[in-house]
Amino acid sequence: MAVEPLAVRLGATKGSFYWHFRSRDELIAAALQLWRQASTTAVIERLEAAAVPPEERLRQLITHVFAPPARTSADLALLADADHPLVAPALADVTEQRLGYITTLFRQLGFPPARARRRALLAYSAYLGQLQLLRSAPHLLPKPGPASSAYADHVVAALLADQPSTNAAPTLRVTGGTATA
């Protein structure tokens, strides 16, 4: 967002803006710092605060993300400018942090390291793609309501299902929606 339109949208002027921030980049840096904290660290802390088993955390995380009542997503704006020199490092950090957390959740579910990592990648990719769909073709997504919850359930089931082939059998069964034998 440019600073002149931003200023008028806030009922202020450019002059006042440049008194508070030395430059446009300084504002961007500050906003990115906020975003890092609020969009990742805070979410993880909130999830960890509850005394529930890891599969419940993962379930909450997924359903929260895939059944969006009105997901206001700064992620989208930043992903769109992923090449911006200030955005890129912040984005990389956040991605790494989120992916790391999801990986540990899968590990806690009994997935061996490599499989946990792959599953986390898949899960996070699905999240990012969901965001894109939300913007580029929202009419193709299930409407908020029962269809949306059913979809979230479907995603949870697909992501939490252990696959038969690979060795070192993960343990924990998935409770909740679908009773996997």
Place this chain on the structure above:
Amino acid sequence: MAVEPLAVRLGATKGSFYWHFRSRDELIAAALQLWRQASTTAVIERLEAAAVPPEERLRQLITHVFAPPARTSADLALLADADHPLVAPALADVTEQRLGYITTLFRQLGFPPARARRRALLAYSAYLGQLQLLRSAPHLLPKPGPASSAYADHVVAALLADQPSTNAAPTLRVTGGTATA
């Protein structure tokens, strides 16, 4: 991409550009038309040309997309400008076409309609997210080589896995911890 930088990058000038195209938007529209055709219709036709069972088609599609040797992606640029008035409809069309095709593949695999649709959504979301990761944090993705193929296999397995029992309204059980928005 602006037309002045584009012109110099092509060793031409702006004047010559405006002889071939009436405006910048006209170039964009032409490029979008090309993209629709090459990135979707052509891919589907190529897949349908081979005389293989549907799960093999799906497998080829997924592995082709998730084990990218050097995926040159126009998709990314367009997703980044998803709000552009010319890009948005093209993007919606392509999304709908791709999603429809993936859905029919899942249907041919025996998934009932609603589940096929959900699975297709998940698969396509995963693809879109993969694209984003490729740009915003490529170092977190498996490197091209065996790790990459293993990951592609993992994704195929996760997406093709039949889930037991899933029919008939799973009714998500939000156990402990409350909703925590």
Place this chain on the structure above:
DNA sequence: CCCGTTCCATACGGTGCCGTATGGTGACGA
């Protein structure tokens, strides 16, 4: 009452871009 500090507004130069106007340049046929 004067002065400095804080906060905001107006005005200006500079830049990158879009689109147009206009002026070549070479090929080719009459």
Place this chain on the structure above:
DNA sequence: TCGTCACCATACGGCACCGTATGGAACGGG
């Protein structure tokens, strides 16, 4: 040789934006 036409370059006006310069209110302390 001359005119025409496809193609390209230069030059210009206009716009949106960034960042700076400068001129104030408002206010509190000496």
